[in-house]
Amino acid sequence: MSPLSITKSFLELNRLDFRLLSVIEILMAKHEFVPIEEIVRFTKYNTKKIEITLKRLRKMKLIYLAQKHYLGAALTFIGYDALGLKALVEKNVLAQLGPEIGAGKESNVHLGMNDHGEEFLIKIHRLGKLDFRATRRSRTFIAEKRHLSPLYQSRLSAEREYNALNALYTNGVSVPKPIAQNRHLIMMEIILGQDLFRIKRSDFGGEEEIAILFQNIVQEVKKCVQHGYIHGDLSEYNIRLNEDDFPVLIDWPQYLDTNEPRAVEILTRDCQNIMNFFEKKFMVKIHYEISEILKMLD
Numbered sequence: 001m002s003p004l005s006i007t008k009s010f011l012e013l014n015r016l017d018f019r020l021l022s023v024i025e026i027l028m029a030k031h032e033f034v035p036i037e038e039i040v041r042f043t044k045y046n047t048k049k050i051e052i053t054l055k056r057l058r059k060m061k062l063i064y065l066a067q068k069h070y071l072g073a074a075l076t077f078i079g080y081d082a083l084g085l086k087a088l089v090e091k092n093v094l095a096q097l098g099p100e101i102g103a104g105k106e107s108n109v110h111l112g113m114n115d116h117g118e119e120f121l122i123k124i125h126r127l128g129k130l131d132f133r134a135t136r137r138s139r140t141f142i143a144e145k146r147h148l149s150p151l152y153q154s155r156l157s158a159e160r161e162y163n164a165l166n167a168l169y170t171n172g173v174s175v176p177k178p179i180a181q182n183r184h185l186i187m188m189e190i191i192l193g194q195d196l197f198r199i200k201r202s203d204f205g206g207e208e209e210i211a212i213l214f215q216n217i218v219q220e221v222k223k224c225v226q227h228g229y230i231h232g233d234l235s236e237y238n239i240r241l242n243e244d245d246f247p248v249l250i251d252w253p254q255y256l257d258t259n260e261p262r263a264v265e266i267l268t269r270d271c272q273n274i275m276n277f278f279e280k281k282f283m284v285k286i287h288y289e290i291s292e293i294l295k296m297l298d
């Protein structure tokens, strides 16, 4: 999604628009599609006024409208973006949304700026596909929570990641400094440098430098374990090297507590991923016993 589509619609939104977006958000806890009559009951605005506004919001792709056995409304990811960005602006942590500078499997990553001109990274979590065409689910289906809506899943994912970043950063682990979080959005420090998977053999001197990098990564993984965290998706794609070539561990929503049943398995996989990467990329034999780190779990 282009940042323009978010910011442009942002400019055109008035108070009533935002009010309806947030009312829809609230009522989506109970309905996949919020019946218009519930919005009327909740806001006490008249039906005509609400319908006109909702049609405008739909045109701006901020909501879906569906005529099933009733006319209903649901937020799109762009509508959810607008609510999240507005909240960050009102908290005075965000002043401008910049271009997209990266995208992963489950997120869009944008540049952001505050009132002082400082730049940050905004990670927008996007889990699950919003597809309302084929679906027709009962209320109980939603209430069972086995099916979490994509917006809700994305928010949980952002909250989890933000909490992990806070705990790890506070404990001195090399992760981006978290700044703020709202809904499915996280603001954090930008790590200048590059993703580990992009580095080349020629970026490094001898085997000694490579061994140091590996040891630095192991050191950070150990610190995480000490504080009860296992990354859970550690690989060359979720490690950045900062400008001093020091590793920074990113992308935390799927982390695991060290006392969870699958801790040994997942920690082994994380370590193995890194060892495989070093062996393939740098053609060096990594002499490391994973048991050394696994015994920290006992």
Ligand SMILES: Nc1ncnc2c1ncn2[C@@H]1O[C@H](COP(=O)(O)OP(=O)(O)O)[C@@H](O)[C@H]1O
Residues within 6 Å of the ligand: 101, 102, 103, 104, 105, 106, 107, 108, 109, 121, 123, 176, 188, 189, 190, 191, 192, 195, 237, 238, 240, 250, 251, 252
């Ligand atoms: N703090 C950061 N500083 C710089 N680049 C980042 C930062 N966080 C993420 N990125 C970039 O955005 C990409 C996607 O972010 P990531 O957290 O890995 O999300 P995903 O779950 O979508 O993989 C990363 O691979 C990286 O290139």
Ligand SMILES: [Mg+2]
Residues within 6 Å of the ligand: 104, 105, 237, 238, 251
């Ligand atoms: Mg990633």
